[in-house]
Amino acid sequence: MRFMVIVKATPESEKPGAVPDPKGIEEMNKHIDELMAAGVLVGYDGLHPSSKGARVKFSGSNRIITDGPFAETKELIAGFMILRVNSLEEAIGWVKRMPFCGGDEGEVEIRQVFEPEDFASNFNEEEIEQERQIRAQLAEQATRK
Template identity: 55%
Template sequence: MRFMIIIKASADSEAGIMPSEELLTAMGNFNEELVKAGVMLAGEGLQPSSKGARVKFSGDKRTVTDGPFIETKELIAGFWIWKVKSKEEAIEWVKRCPNPMPGTDAEIEIRQVFEMEDFGAEFTPELREQETRVWEQAKKN
């Protein structure tokens, strides 16, 4: 099972305040543990929302809104993609994670990633073949 581990933003991360050397070291060590355990597939920190944009869809219309965005608690500061046996295992790993926002309350959300087989009959053999082909090409890039 794959899970996306979502690190919620804080006022500091949205202000562009970079993590301390101590936090970078702790996170580096944690990432090493994840890799050695065969859990971590990907992981990155994200720039503040002031450097981003949102695209709202309304029928055929697209509306672009540049950041920053107001609701910090709804924003994402970073993520991991992990491969684990269960949600419970993902929870146990998250509980071992250094506080991503030292000195403040922080929140990390755990969400399971859909796998091809989760989509049922609507995900036809042709669509499965296309999905496989797209991801193989993406890996080459």
Template identity: 50%
Template sequence: MRVMVMVKATKDSEAGIMPTVERLEAMGEFNEELIRAGVMLAGDGLKASSNGKRVAFDGANRTVIDGPFAETAELVAGFWIWQVKDMAEAVEWVKRCPNPMPGPSEIEIRPLYEAADFA
């Protein structure tokens, strides 16, 4: 099964505060471990929402909304796409992840739809 693993944004990540060298090195080592295990398919960090846009749809109308976006807890600061056997394996990998942010942080795991889901 494929999952998207999302690192939730914090006030620091939204302020554009870059991770320390130690945090980057720890995350790099974790990513290398994921790659060696054949789990990591893709992954990257995202710039703060102040660099982003949203497009709101209402029928045929489209409205462009400039960042930054208000609710930090609802924003994503980075992501991975992993290939795992099940959700339990994804959870075990996340538990091994270095804390991605200074202070409290959160990582969300969501399964991706597969072709078989639409059979």
């Protein structure tokens, strides 16, 4: 099963031009190496501050665009990882070992990612297989870039 590890933004990560200090990057790279060696890391990335982003609100057929920055830091995401592990407990174990580069305090959310077989009660086998093929194509495209 896969889990998304959502690193919440902090006031420090939301500052324009903010990047973790070199020691924080070094510590995170060591953790990334451990995840890769264990074969559980699927992907990861950090995100620019919300000042470089936008939100799109859907209201019927209307689309309302709001440019960043956004005031509520606790609602923002600074980065993410995708881990392939056997359980939520295993994902928690890896996250507990992760250095936190967003300052002295922060929060990380862990959410399970849907797999094609999770939809077995709603879709037939042909539809589930089609979903698997789409995911395989996406994975193949990612390796070519």
